[in-house]
Amino acid sequence: MKILVATEKPFAAAAVSGIKEIAQAGGHDVALLEKYTSPEQLLKAVADADALIVRSDKVTREVVNAAKNLKIVVRAGAGYDNICLDACTERGIVVMNTPGQNSNAVAELAIAMMIFMSRNCFTPGTGSEIKGKKVGIQAFGNVGKLVAAKARALGMEVMAFDPFVDSSVMESEGVTPAASVEEMYAACDFISLHIPATPQTKESIGYDLLTRMPAGGCLVNTARKEVINEAELEKALADRPDLKYITDISAVHQAELDEKFGKRVFATPKKMGAETAEANINAGLAAARQIVEYFATGCTRFQVNAR
């Protein structure tokens, strides 16, 4: 079988060689499409691929249609909002993710972002410490749990809101469960977002929640830009000159936000949450193993689309 690794943002070299080793040991070939600059390059490259490994690369209906032999797509990472699941399901193509494999890298970045914003974006002036501050974790999944543990180790108080996780799970990890998302925003100096982009969460973070935050509140987004209502974020930042926003995924109007709000907002130049060699190796190799196992045994563990 031919496995195409299509990564606009390439994996570390060690991850690519690990993927090749695993695929070849399973009797498969690997083709690489890295740093591509147009969707047409992906359309051409998938034409004869049996399996596809991607990161945030957009696997649209058009891509699926162009991939006549495609049987499996693995998103080397957590969020699969970049893949047209319906198009895959209609063709009987299995879609998987690799949950947890890059979570530590993202969690470390979330903590780094809190410190960066507390220290004037590393520019001169008196900052503050995160020790003793309260952080609210919005969604207690793989990344949220790691941020909670690291924040506690740094002396922060940790609260979490997740309607899908039992409060006893949070309590067992020293985290205070919030009865509502509103209660959490009202109580926390930092909110760290770890929700996926779904029809339910899109534009769900806006003026009402943000303006509940205490003085100096800071929203940390290592999740997705789509969960933010940007117009309302801008209004909240304008009405509350103490609020701050840091994101790993630039807003659509990021340049405008930067100009209006200066050091109160910051966006990384390119999404870097999972940009560590460790995360690339963990997620990339897991993706390769999942594909080899699927072809060998039909195992569909981690399938995310309807069967």
Ligand code: 3PG
């Ligand atoms: C994920 O969903 O796994 C993260 O957002 C990382 O995405 P990336 O692989 O594009 O860096």
